[in-house]
Structure formats: C-alpha cells, structure tokens
Amino acid sequence: MAAPTPNRPAVVGDPSGPEAPYPLQMSGLVISGFGRGSKELGIPTANLPVDDTKTPWISSTPSGVYFGWASLRLPPSHPDYDQQQQQQQEEEEEEEGLNGSVTGKKGPRLRGRNGFTVYPMVMSIGYNPFYKNTVRSAEVHVLHGFSADFYGVEMRLLITGFIRDEKDYGGLDALIADINFDCDVAKRSLAREAWAPSGLDVEVDLPGNGAGDGAGEGVGGAKVLRGTLDCDWLIRPSELVEGKGE
Ligand SMILES: Cc1cc2nc3c(=O)[nH]c(=O)nc-3n(C[C@H](O)[C@H](O)[C@H](O)COP(=O)(O)O)c2cc1C
Numbered sequence: 153m154a155a156p157t158p159n160r161p162a163v164v165g166d167p168s169g170p171e172a173p174y175p176l177q178m179s180g181l182v183i184s185g186f187g188r189g190s191k192e193l194g195i196p197t198a199n200l201p202v203d204d205t206k207t208p209w210i211s212s213t214p215s216g217v218y219f220g221w222a223s224l225r226l227p228p229s230h231p232d233y234d235q236q237q238q239q240q241q242e243e244e245e246e247e248e249g250l251n252g253s254v255t256g257k258k259g260p261r262l263r264g265r266n267g268f269t270v271y272p273m274v275m276s277i278g279y280n281p282f283y284k285n286t287v288r289s290a291e292v293h294v295l296h297g298f299s300a301d302f303y304g305v306e307m308r309l310l311i312t313g314f315i316r317d318e319k320d321y322g323g324l325d326a327l328i329a330d331i332n333f334d335c336d337v338a339k340r341s342l343a344r345e346a347w348a349p350s351g352l353d354v355e356v357d358l359p360g361n362g363a364g365d366g367a368g369e370g371v372g373g374a375k376v377l378r379g380t381l382d383c384d385w386l387i388r389p390s391e392l393v394e395g396k397g398e
C-alpha cells in the first residue's frame with residue numbers, strides 16, 4: 153500500500169470560510185466517465201459535462217483537486233431516496249408556511265430540501281495526467297456510500313476551495329493514496345463552522361486529525377454538522393422539467 157505524498161497539509165483554507173473566487177457553482181446531469189472502473193478502486197467519480205457556456209469559470213480555473221458540497225436529486229425509484237425528508241418538508245411547509253424556519257424542530261432534521269440532499273464532496277477538474285486525457289473532465293467523488301448508481305441525476309456543486317494540483321504518479325497505488333488523503337482533507341476542512349451549511353444538517357464521517365494522536369477534535373467518526381455557510385443554491389427547487397434529459 154503506497155503512502156500519500158509527504159508533508160501534505162491535513163486541512164486547507166482559512167477558518168473564517170471560503171475566500172474569493174470561492175464558492176463556485178456548477179450543475180448538470182451526471183454523465184458516464186471514461187469507464188476505468190474507479191468504482192472497483194473504491195473511488196467512484198460522478199462526471200458532469202464541462203460546458204463553459206453554462207459554467208463560465210471552468211476553462212480558466214487551474215486543473216487540480218477541489219472540495220466542497222454536492223447536492224443530488226435522487227428519484228423516488230433510487231434505493232437511497234430520502235422518503236423521510238420529503239415527508240418532513242411537506243409537514244413543515246403545512247405547519248409553518250413556505251418560509252418557515254427548520255432550526256427549532258425536534259426529531260431528525262433536514263439533510264436537504266426540494267428533493268435535493270447535501271453531501272460533502274471532493275473533485276478533480278483537469279486532464280488526469282496519470283491517464284493522459286486530452287479533454288478536460290469534472291469528476292466528483294461524493295463522500296457518502298450509495299447503494300446504487302445515479303447516472304442521469306441532477307447534481308449541483310458548491311466548490312469551496314482548492315486542495316492541490318493534479319499530478320502524474322509512478323503507479324496506481326500512489327494515485328489512490330493521494331485521493332484518499334484528499335478525501336480526509338476535504339472532510340476535516342468542511343467540518344469547520346464557517347465551511348458547513350447553515351439551515352440544514354449534513355453528515356461528515358470525520359477521519360481524525362491526521363496526526364494519529366487521538367487528541368481533542370482529532371477523534372473521528374460520523375458527525376452531524378450545521379454551520380454558517382450559505383448553501384441555499386444547492387437546495388433551490390429544480391428548474392429542470394421532469395422526464396427531460398433524465
Ligand atoms: C479527489 C481526486 C483527485 C484526483 N487526482 C488525480 C491526480 O492527481 N492525477 C490524475 O491523473 N488523476 C486524478 N484523479 C482522477 C482519477 O484518475 C479518475 O477519477 C480516474 O481517472 C477514473 O476516471 P473515470 O471515473 O472517468 O473512469 C483524481 C480524482 C479524484 C476524485
């Protein structure tokens with residue numbers, strides 16, 4: 153098992169929150185990638201079309217590894233469709249009107265809205281020098297375990313920051329070790345108050361502090377977070393017409 157590139161920071165970005173030009177937005181329907189079977193490596197990546205008419209910043213942004221939040225609008229036919237969330241939202245809207253606050257609610261709290269559920273994510277934008285791609289790709293590894301694929305599903309991204317440049321590697325193991333480290337950096341970086349969404353709960357499976365000393369906030373495990381970052385765009389009602397393009 154290869155080790156990640158030495159001396160990489162365990163957390164990126166200022167504690168005060170994302171700095172310009174972040175957060176950046178991107179959205180689309182999940183398309184197939186290059187079919188290299190990254191799923192078998194434990195790192196499936198959901199691809200979005202790279203279209204600079206829709207995402208003007210995409211051609212000029214440096215190639216590399218980014219992190220932030222993803223929202224997915226899984227259809228009711230998907231095994232991970234969040235029935236409870238849909239029912240809870242309907243009940244709240246009945247009780248409180250459309251603009252009602254959700255913060256005072258007891259019981260399980262909202263992980264999303266309007267059919268979207270929000271998850272932490274890490275992504276690669278670029279040419280994957282290890283594979284020598286000739287076209288730019290945008291590939292998202294959602295930091296959550298799904299029980300089925302979600303090709304064709306609407307995905308929105310709020311990209312909060314940059315982790316590192318993309319690299320070529322001597323072997324696949326070294327690439328995987330760095331991607332796994334990227335996942336840990338993203339989780340730790342997003343689990344700070346100014347980086348986590350306000351108004352809804354998100355679950356992040358924290359890896360510990362990276363130093364392996366088990367001290368203080370270094371203790372890992374699944375944590376439900378609520379922060380101060382405006383992530384409303386991720387859960388706005390869909391503008392896509394049902395049945396079109398999906
Ligand atoms: C967080 C992350 C970091 C990545 N870093 C690199 C990298 O440094 N160099 C590289 O060649 N590919 C990198 N990749 C891309 C992987 O090589 C890519 O996911 C793999 O080519 C599978 O592609 P496919 O799913 O389209 O088949 C990264 C992917 C992710 C999700």
Ligand SMILES: Nc1ncnc2c1ncn2[C@@H]1O[C@H](COP(=O)(O)OP(=O)(O)O)[C@@H](O)[C@H]1O
Pocket residue numbers: 182183184185186187188189190191192195196197198199292293294295296297298300301302303
């Ligand atoms: N945690 C996850 N993050 C991203 N995609 C996932 C995840 N779990 C399942 N998937 C599914 O796996 C697909 C990507 O699989 P992958 O093996 O990378 O194939 P390809 O690159 O050919 O599309 C995504 O489009 C999505 O439907």
